[in-house]
Amino acid sequence: MKYFILAALLMAASPAVVHAAPATPVVIIDNFKYGPASITISAGQTVRFVNRDGEAHTVTATGRTFDSGGMDTGDSWTYRFSKPGRYAYFCTLHPWMKGTIIVVPSGGKSK
Secondary structure, three states: OOOHHHHHHHHHHOOHHHHHOOOEEEEEEEEEEEEOHHHHHHHHOEEEEEEOOOOOEOOEOOOOOOOOOOOOOEOOOOOOOOOOOEEEEEOOOOOOOOEEEEOOOOOOOOO
């Protein structure tokens, strides 16, 4: 009986392990730049793009596989990157603005 009580006390004293979902990465558009210009995420993660600039911008894949459409000041747009790879993007209104999303396998690191 005392072993049962001891086990119950030890279980009650052990902290619960909680696995939080990874935070959604955010790319800020400001001063005609994407910040950060390059990020690495896991496959399946969503990235949020927020336009804090005084001008409209887009987030458009160089291969046109995704496109936010025009984003006015204060607008945001999210995109889920399901497959590993390197995703280059730019602003169709200001083509010198460029960024990269590097997607590694879920739970893994890039090679």
